[in-house]
Amino acid sequence: MLGKVLQLIKRSDIVAEVLDAREPSLTRSKKIENFAIKNNKKVLLILNKGDLVPLWVLKAWKQYFESNEDIKTIYISSTHHLGTKVLRDAMKALLKGQKGIVLFVGYPKTGKSSIINALKGKHSAFTSAHPLEYGYTKTIQLFKIDNKIYAWDTPGVIPPDGDELEKIIRGYNVDRLEDPVKPALLLIERILKFTSAAILKQIYKTEFSDPYDLLVKIATKRGWINKTDKEPNVEMAAKAIIRDFHEGKITYYTLPPSLNRDDKSSSV
Ligand SMILES: Nc1nc2c(ncn2[C@@H]2O[C@H](COP(=O)(O)OP(=O)(O)O)[C@@H](O)[C@H]2O)c(=O)[nH]1
Ligand SMILES: [Mg+2]
Missing domain, CATH: 3.40.50.300 (P-loop containing nucleotide triphosphate hydrolases)
Incomplete structure (x- = not known):
């Protein structure tokens, strides 16, 4: 490629x-x-x-x-x-x-x-x-x-590489993920590292206590419930949040290395 x-x-x-x-x-x-x-x-x-x-x-x-x-x-x-x-x-x-x-x-x-x-x-x-x-x-x-x-x-000429979180941030196709939950949790953690939980509460119109709970709340709110065990379908919620990130619906920011000493991702 x-x-x-x-x-x-x-x-x-x-x-x-x-x-x-x-x-x-x-x-x-x-x-x-x-x-x-x-x-x-x-x-x-x-x-x-x-x-x-x-x-x-x-x-x-x-x-x-x-x-x-x-x-x-x-x-x-x-x-x-x-x-x-x-x-x-x-x-x-x-x-x-x-x-x-x-x-x-x-x-x-x-x-x-x-x-x-x-x-x-x-x-x-x-x-x-x-x-x-x-x-x-x-x-x-x-x-x-x-x-x-x-x-x-040039569509698709730079394949998303890196670790699980980096792949997602670099636009990896959600539908190709075997397990969307772990990368979604990493993404939520990263967003929470840089912005207040209030932003996510506002976007998803729900309270939540931790990243996994946010997935549970999104799934419940949207009626995504597994037919078999009646549990919230967190996989669907995970895909939704990654998609929202790709589609530019989640606001947060990171700072350049010159302004940011403790964010390891910025040490290009
Ligand atoms: N919020 C926001 N979303 C954008 C912007 N530009 C693109 N997007 C969204 O990001 C997604 C990917 O855009 P696309 O042009 O298809 O990206 P490409 O894969 O690089 O060609 C789409 O859902 C766009 O609507 C922007 O300036 N602001
Ligand atoms: Mg394109």
């Missing part, structure tokens, strides 16, 4: 890496960035799902990536159509007014397709899948953003 994206990087002008603004460190692929830099491509980091994170946190991450790592960074909320002009301008500036192709890469569910959708606007032409792209014309699509900028969407 990764091989495909490396080929595409070589044929692009800008590599726009889409990160989840809630978890920029964990949704980054240094491999992709390093390969892009080695091939003299410009890297643009896009912190997407910015609507889920306070503005000062977005600014802190931008500052961190730009001053510590010298990578141009912008933040955006593609589904709220916020920041699209800043993104357009950033691409134009990196292309120095020339024509070019922007490759949108990132782990699944970071919002690559949503961003391209927000950029291309209602009437922008959609060009067909590129016929010359190594026979994977069905998945890699080239979009026209404006007269000078084309964009490649």
Whole structure:
């Protein structure tokens, strides 16, 4: 899979890496960035799902990536159509007014397709899948953003790797999980580490005493009860919460390493 994206990087002008603004460190692929830099491509980091994170946190991450790592960074909320002009301008500036192709890469569910959708606007032409792209014309699509900028969407080219929690944060397909409960509990613990339980109580409209209890409460509330033993179906609740996380319904934030000493996940 990764091989495909490396080929595409070589044929692009800008590599726009889409990160989840809630978890920029964990949704980054240094491999992709390093390969892009080695091939003299410009890297643009896009912190997407910015609507889920306070503005000062977005600014802190931008500052961190730009001053510590010298990578141009912008933040955006593609589904709220916020920041699209800043993104357009950033691409134009990196292309120095020339024509070019922007490759949108990132782990699944970071919002690559949503961003391209927000950029291309209602009437922008959609060009067909590129016929010359190594026979994977069905998945890699080239979009026209404006007269000078084309964009490649790349579904599924960075497989979610890492431990159980990292896989989930990196967009692992919920339906492929053998046991969704454990990763869901790890995800809830992580969210509670960074935000107050009140947020989850508000989203799921229920009180709960611990992560497992939240799954029980969600299942009970939604009537997900096992037919056999009449117990709450916590597997379904676990899948629901992971899906909600992917679909951008859970607000929390992590901080860049410069502002955060005890979060091990931020030590990129
Ligand atoms: N809250 C929020 N959700 C978003 C945003 N962008 C994408 N999403 C949601 O995240 C999920 C994955 O988006 P998608 O564009 O399919 O991601 P892709 O796999 O990278 O192409 C979808 O449910 C989107 O609605 C955003 O800016 N804010
Ligand atoms: Mg997509």
